[in-house]
Amino acid sequence: MDLKGYLFDDDRGVSPVIGVILMVAITVILAAVIATFVMNMGPNEETAPTTNWDVTGDTSSSGADVVTFTHDGGGGADGAKLYFVIDGATNVESNDGDSTDTDKLKSEYTWETLSGGTTDVSASNSVEISPSNSNLEATDGNSLSNLDLDDASIDLVWRASNSDTSEILTSWEP
Incomplete structure (x- = not known):
């Protein structure tokens, strides 16, 4: 072998x-x-825009409360995702000059509504919140033609379109 x-x-x-x-x-x-x-296939989380805001307000005794939010720099934002939350404003309805309703309200307004349809928000775009703004109708249907902001606070809030994510971008108080 x-x-x-x-x-x-x-x-x-x-x-x-x-x-x-x-x-x-x-x-x-x-x-x-x-x-x-x-x-890498997980859901993409939307993040709030990195923006700077200039907020000016005049609630003096002249009777015309005006608050202006101006995009002051940083990245652009989608106006469809920006909301103004007004808390503590009064809607004083006049009947022969007498105040009949002074309930504190909490209403939301979209950037698109207040700006007349602007969706691309970039530097120097602004929105004025005042009783004279003809676009002033809240998402809940309240129309505040006699808006009194003396005791109100206003938050500019970004909300993601597909989730419950939101972030306050800036605030204003008198």
Whole structure:
């Protein structure tokens, strides 16, 4: 019997070992590719714009309360995602000069509504909140033609379109 030929000429054990190594390598590479793909497929979180705002207000005794929000720099913003939340304003309805209703209100107004339809908000765009603003109708249907802001606060709020995420960008108080 040729022992040397029997030990060194038989390659039957090499093929299954190489096959197993190749299958393990393919499985690891495939798992890494799928994991990378799945990790990047999660929902994209919207983030609030990085903007600067200049807010000026005049609630003097002249009777015409005016608050102006001006985009003062930074990135642009989507006007459809910007809301003004007015809390504590009074809607004084006059009947023969007498105040009949002085309930404190909390209303929301969109940037689009107050600006007359502007959706791309960039530097130097502004919105005026005053009783004379003909676009002044809240998202809840309240029309505040006799707006008194003496005790009110106004927040400019950004809201994400697909989630409950929101952030106050700036505020105003008298």
